[in-house]
Amino acid sequence: MITCKKGEKGGMYQITRAKQLTDQIYLFDLTAPRVANSCLPGQFVIVKMDEIGERIPLTICDYDRETGSITIVLQTVGASTMKMARLQVGDTFMDVTGPLGRPSEFTEMPIEELKKKKFLFVAGGVGSAPVYPQVKWLHEKGVGADVIIGARNKDLIILEDQMKEVAQNLYVTTDDGSYVRKGLVTDVIRDLVENQHRHYDYCVAIGPMIMMKFTALLTKELNIPTIVSLNPIMVDGTGMCGACRVTVGGEVKFACVDGPEFDGHLVNFDEAMKRQQMYKTYEGRAILKLQEGDTHHGGCGNCGGEV
Amino acid sequence: MDVLKKVPVREQAAKVRATNFEEVCYGYNREEAMEEASRCINCKNAKCVQGCPVGIDIPAFIHQVKEGDFEKASRIIGEASALPAVCGRVCPQESQCEGKCIRGIKGDPISIGKLERFVADWARAEGIRPEPPKEKNGKKVAVIGSGPAGLTCAGDLAKLGYDVTVFEALHKPGGVLVYGIPEFRLPKEEVVQAEIENVKALGVKIETNVVVGRSVTIDTLLEEEGYDAVFIGSGAGLPKFMGIPGENANGVFSANEYLTRSNLMKAFDDNYDTPIAVSRKVAVVGGGNVAMDAARTALRLGAEVHIVYRRSEAELPARVEEVHHAKEEGIIFDLLTNPKEILVDENGWVKGMICVRMELGEPDESGRRRPVEVAGSEFTLDLDTVIMSLGTSPNPLISSTTEGLETNRWKCIIADEDNGKTTKEGVYAGGDAVTGAATVILAMGAGKAGAKGIHEYLSNK
Numbered sequence: 001m002i003t004c005k006k007g008e009k010g011g012m013y014q015i016t017r018a019k020q021l022t023d024q025i026y027l028f029d030l031t032a033p034r035v036a037n038s039c040l041p042g043q044f045v046i047v048k049m050d051e052i053g054e055r056i057p058l059t060i061c062d063y064d065r066e067t068g069s070i071t072i073v074l075q076t077v078g079a080s081t082m083k084m085a086r087l088q089v090g091d092t093f094m095d096v097t098g099p100l101g102r103p104s105e106f107t108e109m110p111i112e113e114l115k116k117k118k119f120l121f122v123a124g125g126v127g128s129a130p131v132y133p134q135v136k137w138l139h140e141k142g143v144g145a146d147v148i149i150g151a152r153n154k155d156l157i158i159l160e161d162q163m164k165e166v167a168q169n170l171y172v173t174t175d176d177g178s179y180v181r182k183g184l185v186t187d188v189i190r191d192l193v194e195n196q197h198r199h200y201d202y203c204v205a206i207g208p209m210i211m212m213k214f215t216a217l218l219t220k221e222l223n224i225p226t227i228v229s230l231n232p233i234m235v236d237g238t239g240m241c242g243a244c245r246v247t248v249g250g251e252v253k254f255a256c257v258d259g260p261e262f263d264g265h266l267v268n269f270d271e272a273m274k275r276q277q278m279y280k281t282y283e284g285r286a287i288l289k290l291q292e293g294d295t296h297h298g299g300c301g302n303c304g305g306e307v
Numbered sequence: 308m309d310v311l312k313k314v315p316v317r318e319q320a321a322k323v324r325a326t327n328f329e330e331v332c333y334g335y336n337r338e339e340a341m342e343e344a345s346r347c348i349n350c351k352n353a354k355c356v357q358g359c360p361v362g363i364d365i366p367a368f369i370h371q372v373k374e375g376d377f378e379k380a381s382r383i384i385g386e387a388s389a390l391p392a393v394c395g396r397v398c399p400q401e402s403q404c405e406g407k408c409i410r411g412i413k414g415d416p417i418s419i420g421k422l423e424r425f426v427a428d429w430a431r432a433e434g435i436r437p438e439p440p441k442e443k444n445g446k447k448v449a450v451i452g453s454g455p456a457g458l459t460c461a462g463d464l465a466k467l468g469y470d471v472t473v474f475e476a477l478h479k480p481g482g483v484l485v486y487g488i489p490e491f492r493l494p495k496e497e498v499v500q501a502e503i504e505n506v507k508a509l510g511v512k513i514e515t516n517v518v519v520g521r522s523v524t525i526d527t528l529l530e531e532e533g534y535d536a537v538f539i540g541s542g543a544g545l546p547k548f549m550g551i552p553g554e555n556a557n558g559v560f561s562a563n564e565y566l567t568r569s570n571l572m573k574a575f576d577d578n579y580d581t582p583i584a585v586s587r588k589v590a591v592v593g594g595g596n597v598a599m600d601a602a603r604t605a606l607r608l609g610a611e612v613h614i615v616y617r618r619s620e621a622e623l624p625a626r627v628e629e630v631h632h633a634k635e636e637g638i639i640f641d642l643l644t645n646p647k648e649i650l651v652d653e654n655g656w657v658k659g660m661i662c663v664r665m666e667l668g669e670p671d672e673s674g675r676r677r678p679v680e681v682a683g684s685e686f687t688l689d690l691d692t693v694i695m696s697l698g699t700s701p702n703p704l705i706s707s708t709t710e711g712l713e714t715n716r717w718k719c720i721i722a723d724e725d726n727g728k729t730t731k732e733g734v735y736a737g738g739d740a741v742t743g744a745a746t747v748i749l750a751m752g753a754g755k756a757g758a759k760g761i762h763e764y765l766s767n768k
Contacts, residue, residue, distance in 0.1 A: 034522045043521075048478055054572070054580045055478070080580050095478035097516040235572065235581075238476050238518055239702045240486075241564035242546040245555060252548065252555065257704065271555055274655035278557045279582045 013047075013093040016069060021158045024076045025126055026085045027061070033068030035060070035098045041134040042104030042229070042261050045072065046237040048095040049087070054080040057234045057256075060099060061129040061159075062136070070096075073129035073158070100237045101260045104134055105227065106202070111141050119145035120192075120200040120224070121167075122185050122215050124207020125152070128159040130229055131206050136166045144168035146198070148188045150211070154179035185211060186218045193222050200224050205264060209273045216264035228264035230255045233278055246272050311414025314343040316421050321635035325606055328490045328575055331632060332396070335418075337375075340425040344372035346410060347417050354407035355419060360752030361459070363387040365404055365419055372422055381430035384423060385437055389462035389506050390455060390751065392431060392498045393484055395424025398748045399626050431501050437466075439510040444468040446765050449534040451519045451705070454482020455747045456540030456738030458506050459754030460727075460761075464538075465509035467762055472534075474517040479571065482542055483739075483747070486571040487563070489600050491607070495570070520704035525712070529733060535765055536733045538757045539720060540750065543739035544702035548695055549592070553649030558584060558657035562593070562601040562696035569604050586610040586692035590660055592646055593696030594623040597744075599630065601694045602638045612638050613688065617645040617665050617678045643667075643678065647685065649693055660688045699744050709734070719743055726760025727753065735760050 017029035035045055039060050046055045062071035076082045087093075106114060119138065123131040128149055135145050147167040151157045152175045164170050172180040173188050181188075185207075192198040203226040205215040212228040219226040232244040237256045244255040249266035253259060317333040318324075324331055335343060347369040355365045364383055371380035384391045400406070400420035408416030446469050450461045453475040461471045479485050484499045493499060507513065517523060519541070528534045546561030548554050565583070568574040572581035587610060591602040594616035606612045614633070616623060619642050623630055634640070643665040650659040664684035667676035701718040713721050713730040720729060720736045727735035737753025739745055 034517060038522055052573075052579045095516050097476065097478065097518060097522075099521055100518065235564055235567050236477060236486075239545045239704065240542075241567050242548070242561040243564045245548075247555060252550075254545065257545070257702070271655075275555065275557060277655070 013096045015087055015089055015091050015093070017071075018087060018089050018091075020085075021073070022156050025073060025156075025158055026076070027071060027073050028087065029069050029071050030093060030096065031068055032070050032096045032098075035096060036063045036065055036068045036070050039063050039070065039099035040103035040107050041137045042107065042130070043099035043101045044130075044237075044260060045070070045096055045098030046100060046234070047072070047084070047093050047097075049080065049084050050094050053083070053094070055095075055097075055235060055237070056080055056084070057100070057231065057237060059126075059130040060133065062133055073126060075126040097237065100256055102258070104137075104204070104261055106134075107137065111143070114138065114141065114143045117143075117201040118199055119143065120189070120203045121145055121147045122189065122203065122205040122207070122211075123147065123149045123163075124185055124205075124211035125150075125156055126158065127205075127207030127211070127229075128157075128163065131204065132159050132162060132166070134204060135163065139166040146192070146200070147171070148173065148185050150174070150185035150188070150207070152176065184214070186214050189215065189218055189222070193224075203227070203264075204229075204261075209269055209276065212264060212267075213269035213273075216267070216269070220265045226264035227261050228267060229261045230259055230267065230272060232272060232275055246275075308342065310346050311410075313346070313415040313418045314339045316418065321632075321637075324491065325636040328607055330494055331491050334395075334428060335421050335425045337425075337429075340372055340422055341375060343418050344369045344422060347373065348409065350409055354409060355404040355417075358403040358405075358407035359387075360403065360748050361387045361755055363404075363423070368426065369417065369419070369422055372426060377426055377429045378433070378435060380426045381435055384426060388751065389459050390484075390502045390747075391423050392427035392502055393455070393493060394748055394751070395420050395422075395427055396493050396498070397488060397746075399746060401627060403748065427502075431498075436508045437505055439508065440466055440468045442468055443470060443510075446470065446535045447472070447533055448536050448538065448761060448765075449474060449528045449532075450538045450540065451525075452476075452482055452540040452542055452738070452740075453480035453503070453513055454484065454540060454542050454738065454750060456542075456740075456750035456754035456757070457482065457538065458503065459751040460538045460540060460735075460737070460758045461511045461754075462506045462509055463755055463758035464761060465506070465511045467758075469761075469765075471511045473511060473513045474519055474523075475513060475515045476518040476541075477571065478515050480513045480515060482540075486567045487597065487600070488747075489566065489570055489604050490575075491603065492600065518704070520708040525705065525709045525731075525734060535768070536735065536761045538727065538754070538761060539705060539729070539734065539736035539740055540738045540754055540757070541702065541705055541740045543699040543744040545700050546695065547697040547700055549646060549697065551646055551648055553651045553657070553660075554695070556649055556651040556657050557655050558586075558691055559649060559693045559695065560584070562591070562597045562694050563699070565601050565694050566597070566604060569608075575604070575608060583608065584692055588688075588690050589613070589692040589694060590615045590641075590646075590688055590690050591694045591696055592616075593698075594618070594625055595696060595698070596625045596629055598694075598696035599625045599633050599638075601696055603633055603636060605692070605694065606636055606638060610692065613641050614638055615641045615644050615646060615660075615662060615688075617643065618675065619643055619667060622675050641688075645678065645680070646693075650687070657691055657693055659690050660693060661685055662688055699739075701740065701743070705740070717743060722757075723760070724753075725756055726763065727757030728760050728764075733764065735764075
């Protein structure tokens with residue numbers, strides 16, 4: 001039974017913790033009882049900061065059914081996320097909707113079956129945020145999982161300590177070698193499977209599209225069934241607009257209702273990456289507007305200029 | 308005055324309105340309304356009322372307009388309809404009340420829609436609000452979706468004394484009235500929000516950001532949150548695409564996405580953060596009201612706009628008034644034309660569309676003549692944006708998460724037309740979730756039927 005209803009605006013969607021994790025990644029705890037009460041790993045929320053704000057899909061990184069609170073993590077990529085990053089404890093989001101999308105497939109499998117499987121999670125950059133609740137959920141059910149966290153450099157690694165607590169084995173890697181080891185997540189997977197002869201039945205890879213693409217290519221070669229989580233452009237998040245359509249196994253799917261998790265061996269990543277660029281020039285312009293005020297009128301080569 | 312001719316309604320000039328989002332039609336003023344009302348012959352067995360899905364006592368309210376008692380007129384409309392300012396603007400009156408008007412046999416029918424709009428606008432300006440019922444009956448009803456079906460059902464039940472909460476998935480109530488129909492046809496703050504406030508004045512609560520099927524299920528509402536009955540008015544669902552090559556290119560949108568960005572997210576207004584494609588040349592594929600709305604929105608955002616429709620003008624499903632307005636504003640109609648392929652540039656963006664000319668053959672199952680391709684008539688439209696407006700298919704979110712709620716072979720929820728009863732006890736449904744995409748007023752009719760069904764059910768329980 002939910003006691004905190006919307007309408008009492010102050011109480012809803014209030015930020016109870018705000019933390020900058022890296023240069024571009026921010027974590028917030030906020031009150032959203034209906035979401036906290038029903039969400040499962042794999043699902044996401046859409047948040048809207050204020051009246052003029054965009055609807056932004058964000059990962060649910062953690063949730064507490066007792067307190068009615070959820071943890072979200074965002075990476076600043078456009079003007080809207082940059083504005084959100086400035087929010088502090090006590091501030092509120094105007095709107096938080098969810099949980100959206102389907103829960104991870106394994107949450108619907110019998111626990112006994114899960115216990116027989118060897119799981120490998122691969123988290124790239126901010127992808128640690130959606131991976132964490134999945135590993136935690138399995139850990140709480142007594143199912144162990146190995147986790148690889150990869151990032152461009154040491155400063156971009158998030159949730160390492162939290163992950164350590166719930167992962168069976170945690171492997172950290174950086175592209176530039178500034179932390180633990182130098183290499184891509186795919187190098188670690190190959191090392192684990194080919195050199196250390198680890199066997200995995202099930203892989204979940206979440207991170208930048210390019211990382212998921214190459215992880216899926218490798219796991220296909222290694223014959224490990226692989227789930228990826230897509231984060232395409234969305235508006236409503238309930239199936240109504242079709243902005244988030246992706247091609248999976250030759251069929252058009254809507255990430256918000258059919259996903260966001262799909263069979264990584266069937267996703268058309270190249271198309272998905274192109275579709276993510278759709279509003280790039282608008283975003284560029286919006287960022288400049290945020291930084292310079294409404295005085296930027298093109299000529300920078302990034303924003304597409306005045307249209 | 309020529310009683311055979313209706314009093315013309317003032318509109319914003321086509322050239323001017325093609326560049327702004329202000330309302331197209333200005334509506335009647337007091338004198339015009341009273342003059343138009345005086346044409347009504349006040350039929351005893353009024354056909355117009357039979358043509359109204361919510362059964363407004365049309366001759367009675369028009370009589371009050373003629374007498375100049377607009378408040379009484381608004382009370383008469385209010386007995387049957389919760390959204391008169393909306394309906395006066397977007398109902399297809401020509402095929403409903405006005406289509407049945409006796410005056411229409413020889414001359415113009417009474418402009419019932421414009422009169423309804425006048426009365427509703429007058430009442431709003433005067434601050435006339437419906438009053439909540441004196442007594443509550445202590446029973447709780449959940450309404451899913453705050454579009455025309457849900458608001459109507461909620462309003463009717465509130466008047467009967469029920470404690471009604473509406474759950475809306477989006478951040479703003481109104482459903483298609485807010486995300487779908489553009490500002491220039493239906494002003495959002497002034498008209499839609501005001502009518503929603505009127506429904507709230509009856510005691511209806513609205514909880515936004517609740518996606519039923521995800522945030523909470525119907526079974527939870529009934530079993531844990533203490534609701535005695537549920538009405539599902541969750542709307543049409545997922546946009547359809549054609550399945551032609553190039554459809555996932557950048558610059559191809561569903562009409563739902565394009566309109567949601569502009570209407571709900573206010574992307575047409577630079578002060579809002581949500582972006583919308585700035586297009587040079589747009590093809591809108593489809594011929595319904597939604598296609599007209601998308602086309603006229605794109606035009607106002609500065610593009611050259613083509614409607615691409617595979618049948619001829621006579622078969623356009625859109626209202627005649629909408630087609631007329633679109634043409635006046637400069638929308639180009641490429642009729643008897645069907646897309647074959649969307650051409651994509653090296654960066655993944657739309658650069659054109661291969662179309663084929665069509666001709667009409669034998670009638671198909673819909674009774675309309677089936678369009679067939681003219682061999683060898685392919686040609687290319689040079690474009691940067693394509694908007695697909697081909698209708699919707701039902702959203703499975705609620706039906707797949709509600710035990711015992713059955714759907715038909717089109718995946719629409721099965722519900723009785725007369726009372727909205729579904730296959731699950733205590734659960735009623737109506738509107739596009741049941742019928743597939745239809746009109747605002749038909750959804751309101753279904754909301755009314757659902758309220759009646761729920762009242763019967765809970766009165767006997």
